[in-house]
Amino acid sequence: MTIHADHSAPETAVEDQAADVRTKFGISVEDYMLPARHQIQMVNPDGTLRSHDEQGTEPGHEYPTPGDSELMAAYEQLVVGRRVNDQNSALVRQGRMAVYPSSHGQEACQVAAAMCLSEGDWLFPTYRDAVAVMTRGVDPVEVMTIFRGDWHGGYDPTEHNVGIQCTPLTTQLLHAVGVAHAAKLRGENTVVMAMCGDGATSEGDFHEALNFAAVFHLPVIFFVQNNKYAISVPLSHQSVAPSLAHKAVGYGMAGERVDGNDLVALLAVMDRAVKLARDGSGPLLIEAHTYRMQAHTNADDATRYRPDSEVAEWQAKDPLARMKSYLTDKGLLDAAASERIASHAEAVATQLREGLGEDVPVQPLDLFKYVFAKQTPQLKEQSELLASELARASSGDTDNSGTESAK
Amino acid sequence: MTVTTAGTSANGNVSAATASAAASAAATAEATGPQSLTMAKALNTAMADAMRADPSVLVFGEDVGMLGGVFRITDGLMAEFGEQRCFDTPLAESGIVGMAVGMAINGMRPVIEMQFDAFAYPAFEQIVSHVAKMHNRTKGKLKMPMVIRVPYAGGIGGVEHHCDSSESYYAHTAGLKVYTPATVADGYRMLREAIGSDDPVMFMEPKKLYWSKDQVDLGALRVEHDAGTSTEGRAAVARPGTDATLIAYGPSVPTALAAAAAAAEEGRSLEVIDVRTLVPFDDETVCASVRKTGRAVVIAEAHGFASVSSEIVARVQERAFHYLAAPILRVTGFDVPFPSPKLEHYYLPSVDRILDAVDDLQWED
Numbered sequence A: 001m002t003i004h005a006d007h008s009a010p011e012t013a014v015e016d017q018a019a020d021v022r023t024k025f026g027i028s029v030e031d032y033m034l035p036a037r038h039q040i041q042m043v044n045p046d047g048t049l050r051s052h053d054e055q056g057t058e059p060g061h062e063y064p065t066p067g068d069s070e071l072m073a074a075y076e077q078l079v080v081g082r083r084v085n086d087q088n089s090a091l092v093r094q095g096r097m098a099v100y101p102s103s104h105g106q107e108a109c110q111v112a113a114a115m116c117l118s119e120g121d122w123l124f125p126t127y128r129d130a131v132a133v134m135t136r137g138v139d140p141v142e143v144m145t146i147f148r149g150d151w152h153g154g155y156d157p158t159e160h161n162v163g164i165q166c167t168p169l170t171t172q173l174l175h176a177v178g179v180a181h182a183a184k185l186r187g188e189n190t191v192v193m194a195m196c197g198d199g200a201t202s203e204g205d206f207h208e209a210l211n212f213a214a215v216f217h218l219p220v221i222f223f224v225q226n227n228k229y230a231i232s233v234p235l236s237h238q239s240v241a242p243s244l245a246h247k248a249v250g251y252g253m254a255g256e257r258v259d260g261n262d263l264v265a266l267l268a269v270m271d272r273a274v275k276l277a278r279d280g281s282g283p284l285l286i287e288a289h290t291y292r293m294q295a296h297t298n299a300d301d302a303t304r305y306r307p308d309s310e311v312a313e314w315q316a317k318d319p320l321a322r323m324k325s326y327l328t329d330k331g332l333l334d335a336a337a338s339e340r341i342a343s344h345a346e347a348v349a350t351q352l353r354e355g356l357g358e359d360v361p362v363q364p365l366d367l368f369k370y371v372f373a374k375q376t377p378q379l380k381e382q383s384e385l386l387a388s389e390l391a392r393a394s395s396g397d398t399d400n401s402g403t404e405s406a407k
Numbered sequence B: 001m002t003v004t005t006a007g008t009s010a011n012g013n014v015s016a017a018t019a020s021a022a023a024s025a026a027a028t029a030e031a032t033g034p035q036s037l038t039m040a041k042a043l044n045t046a047m048a049d050a051m052r053a054d055p056s057v058l059v060f061g062e063d064v065g066m067l068g069g070v071f072r073i074t075d076g077l078m079a080e081f082g083e084q085r086c087f088d089t090p091l092a093e094s095g096i097v098g099m100a101v102g103m104a105i106n107g108m109r110p111v112i113e114m115q116f117d118a119f120a121y122p123a124f125e126q127i128v129s130h131v132a133k134m135h136n137r138t139k140g141k142l143k144m145p146m147v148i149r150v151p152y153a154g155g156i157g158g159v160e161h162h163c164d165s166s167e168s169y170y171a172h173t174a175g176l177k178v179y180t181p182a183t184v185a186d187g188y189r190m191l192r193e194a195i196g197s198d199d200p201v202m203f204m205e206p207k208k209l210y211w212s213k214d215q216v217d218l219g220a221l222r223v224e225h226d227a228g229t230s231t232e233g234r235a236a237v238a239r240p241g242t243d244a245t246l247i248a249y250g251p252s253v254p255t256a257l258a259a260a261a262a263a264a265e266e267g268r269s270l271e272v273i274d275v276r277t278l279v280p281f282d283d284e285t286v287c288a289s290v291r292k293t294g295r296a297v298v299i300a301e302a303h304g305f306a307s308v309s310s311e312i313v314a315r316v317q318e319r320a321f322h323y324l325a326a327p328i329l330r331v332t333g334f335d336v337p338f339p340s341p342k343l344e345h346y347y348l349p350s351v352d353r354i355l356d357a358v359d360d361l362q363w364e365d
């Protein structure tokens, strides 16, 4: 291993960055770091392409439209993602899964966050980002293990470079920073995608992660899915900043806003962010405007805090319908392709139903197996205690059943 | 600076090792035979040796670079290993620990410094929810080979927030190992073992012992380390005795030894056990001593209620009840916030208070 890359900011870091921005983008560093005046949006909710002038782009905030094959591949994942969300919600209702925080309505964000990355890159997801994790290539059934309740994580993070879906809000952003930092010290070209929600931006670790990433000039993309609510609490109770993307400038990084239900715009913005990060521009903050169409989880009742009319308004902005009509109008999506994609989605849903339908017996002794790399004598003793309880239970020991019958 | 050697990586994404034999040989040659060393220097040397042996070992925290840490424990590391391997971070303890988690995921062995015991609290969530749980959550796919160094406890006349005994919080957390050295040699020995461990170690450094001195043979300690000798889960008999056992750790060990010396003058032979690693705890050595003596006092600076000292009493009576001639007593800090400098000596376990407790061990029965 070679450790050589410079990660410490020189005394002149601030001036250097300003000069760098001027040469690269021809704008002031403030104009680069502040988000463009409007969110980036390329396709209207009805599926029509917006004219270039209406896309929200500005000098230094320019986004080339993604290519056809990328759009088609992403659309396929979008359809699969929606199917997965709805399948999982059904599995929860059937008691096959304990809980599922659905990203129904946010699938365009999920797909873009995973698809903009290359193989060696890393993704740090939240509890809501199962679709992004799957899009990255992790086996769907392994992803859902955490929600089924077998174990706190079901996949090997090193297989696809995906952290375990994280629940303590924004703590994973710092892990993203550390992974990027280690890679940078070894001179590797790794980009790290760090995901969180709008409410989570109030947490301390959000601040610490953005600041660390900026100070050490690390290729981390902080991707905030602003779905307007943190469980029941609207964004207005979290922040009075002009937008969440505006927070970037306070850390000395660039921020951008994008229509989170517009997969075309998302891919454009995320692809460019990855490219900038990989080329040494440091971290970026992207805020995607989207909406959580369903309750926070199955345990939540969204009617207590938001009106149906608001949900209906967002229904009309659905990312799937929009992408479908855009690609159809563009002549990329025909009936045959639609059918092929639908059957792919159905196959994944079947895989989930079958994988989660069968009862995999839990292994009680696993409780002790993985606490440490080198086990302690105390855990060995406790493991033996449970093992002997299990042995007694399975041999129908009378000592155990005795208390039952004595009642 | 460029280091082209490679060490072992717990998470397996660093190329294979070619130990920097030349460097460590040079270091070994420079110091053989016993020499007078402080705990601070022993800890510093342990980090330097580990950094020479393994380029994935990184040191970072607040003021650890140019300044060498507020206690100078990282003195000279930035000069020798460069700003890439020993560096200052922004002031944010959760950030330091959280970033270390990511680095450990990605092939590094971070050794991080919390500036003081009470200033580690902002990092508590990262420690409890991730450092302690990552290995278990991923069924061992991700290891957390990191050391969190915490200067802790009192006895230096420190102001508020600089003297907490916070070990019980960590010892109570499943998934953390908790080491606390009491001697200069153990400072070296245990820190090297902690850095080499694939488990996360809370390394509690008794700050009042930083300047304690001892004759130590670094060459011999290095040989011992290279041979894989382990201290984890092994308490030490700091002073043999026959009449009663004083069980102590970290900052309380010298106090217990002083009490044993005083007791010897009055004809009472006290054995002193230095627990060394709170997690894992060495039930065997501690209980063997109590079975032999039949009497015990547990000594700790931390508040006694729901603490490591209460755990020790519980464990010993569970295992050695029939050997006990008297209830196990404790001499601990009172259940009050750590006092201001002029009051701390009323709070801290003292030789007199220990001897009083020993007197109370029902010698008449």
Ligand SMILES: Cc1ncc(C[n+]2csc(CCOP(=O)(O)OP(=O)(O)O)c2C)c(N)n1
Pocket: A128, A167, A168, A169, A196, A197, A198, A199, A200, A201, A227, A229, A230, A231, A292, A296
């Ligand atoms: C540190 C912490 N505090 C509280 C919670 C409980 N909690 C889980 S999700 C959530 C809301 C988060 O909202 P947001 O960041 O907007 O993400 P969303 O759920 O909308 O995707 C809360 C409060 C938590 N998981 N972690």
Ligand SMILES: [Mg+2]
Pocket: A197, A198, A199, A225, A226, A227, A228, A229, A230, A231
């Ligand atoms: Mg939200």
